[in-house]
Amino acid sequence: MGPEGKTLLNIIILGFGFMFMFTAFQTCGNIEQTVIKSFNSTEFHGSGYTSMAIIYGVFSASNLIAPSVVAVIGPQLSMFFSGLVYSGYIAMFIHPYTWSFYTASVVVGIAAAILWTAQGNLLTINSTDATIGRNSGIFWALLQFSLFFGNMYIYFAWHGHVHISDEDRQTVFISLTVISLVGSFLFFLIQKPDPEATPSEASESLLQTESTESASIVKALQLSVTKEMLLLSISIAYTGLELTFYSGVYGTCIGAMTQFGEDAKSLIGLSGIFIGLGEILGGGMFGMLNKCNRFGRNPVVLLGLITHFVAFYLIFLNIASDAPIAPEEGTHLQAYITPSVEVALLCSFLLGLGDSCFNTQLLSIVGFMFREDSAPAFAVFKFVQSITAALAFFYSNYLLLHWQLLIMVVVGFLGTLSFLVAEWVVVSSRRDTDYDSI
Incomplete structure (x- = not known):
């Protein structure tokens, strides 16, 4: 080989x-x-x-x-x-x-x-x-x-189980x-890859990264207060909040809905599969779009926001407000429509699709803006995302569903606005560079 x-x-x-x-x-x-x-x-x-x-x-x-x-x-x-x-x-x-x-x-x-x-x-x-x-x-x-695979296992293992023994x-x-x-x-x-398979520049830069780790921490701190990173940090914070919601809170809400009958617990697995379908479809589609996208990143982020707002509205109508913090026997409250399994799973798909819209475009713009300092820039990205995810998991213990949805609507709206401004900065700087080279 x-x-x-x-x-x-x-x-x-x-x-x-x-x-x-x-x-x-x-x-x-x-x-x-x-x-x-x-x-x-x-x-x-x-x-x-x-x-x-x-x-x-x-x-x-x-x-x-x-x-x-x-x-x-x-x-x-x-x-x-x-x-x-x-x-x-x-x-x-x-x-x-x-x-x-x-x-x-x-x-x-x-x-x-x-x-x-x-x-x-x-x-x-x-x-x-x-x-x-x-x-x-x-x-x-x-x-x-x-x-797919883990959630499919849960779906079949818990099918028909009202109580998890x-x-x-x-x-x-x-x-x-x-x-x-x-x-x-x-x-x-x-x-271990053969030496010739690894470009010498990459291995040199890797050694430099290891020897100047303290410098990269300083660089990350410097990048975190630049105008571009501050603009993007609101969008990054939003991905942390909605990561918490789709990966931990929404499945719990579905499992707590007694109106879904004895299949409620196994539906947690089915919900995870639909989130995965949305993620894979969006990731594949927008990953390819990045190569031949004449319209920039803004339309994809706007699509992500609209997709999530539709999902949040349907969840608000479909899922009882106390579902995230309901006791083991579940919630007997009803939201504003007769609870529907189909609507719940559609929302799972939309949550995954919207998440992939935001993440693919954020990875793309951070990689483009901070090409020279990609490692510390992505460290800042992970730091902001992890902190907001931690905060959201903490308040999920106490807040009713409609308050959690409201927080995501507000931060998502502000994050999208700040992303549009950041993309405008990228486009205008690219235009200036093109003029300079003429």
Whole structure:
């Protein structure tokens, strides 16, 4: 096998490793609040929302130390040990205690930062300038399929279960732990790329990045207060809020609707599948549009906002206001229309589609604006997104559904306005550059 074939195989193995790990972890995040409410143990006093708030809060802070860890032990071992931590978090649900639940949340936050830093590193050293776009596409496509498989498993495992028994919970979480461990061990199949397969410039810049880590932290702080990043940070903050909503809160709401009958709990899995369909359709469509888009990024972001506003309005009409914080037996309240499973799943699809509109365009504009400082710029991106996701998971413990929707409507509207201004800055600076070169 030639160098090109070896690096492509590495990327495919990387994608499959992440697909197995996040099939387990995203499914765990989607169902944990519902599962926690079903615990028979009265000694347990945890909240899935609080756990996710801790994970994202620690994740954002740990972005500062992650590059050092990856530089010392290498990307392969970094991903393997981080994967074991993810598996430990999932396994903890087999027999949970409040202390182990929150301790695992802190450790997973640290592991997440190391995992994603190592993933970026491994993607870089297995790509050339010509193949980085293709390799990123392969990786993300494989990762998004994780939304399908885990949620499909939940749909069939919980079909017809009104109450999630200890046995149901243990069966699901033992299975998810095994799936996650398979992903971690797959990382050992990744081979070291041949020296000629890696462009010398990339490896040099990688070494420079490791030696000037403190400089990159300073650079990230400098970038965070630039006019462009401040404009984009409102849009980035919005992606953190809606990430919380579609990945943790909405599934819990569907599971709490007693009007959906005995299928309510299994519908959490079906909802996750429809979110995944929206993500894959949007990611594929707008990823390709970026290459031949004459109209800029604004129409895609506006489409994302309209898609989300339609979804929020339908959710407001369809789902009871106390659904996010309802007790284990669910909510008997009704919203403004007779609750419809079809409308609920349509909203899941729209949430995924809108999320992909925002994320593809934000990744594109940050990469374009900060081409010279992409690593610290994306560190700021992850930091802002993680902090707002942590904040949203925290308030999800207390706020009724309509207040959560209102917060997202306001921040989404302001974030879209600020994105339009940021894109205008990009277009006008590009025009100035074109004039200068004439």
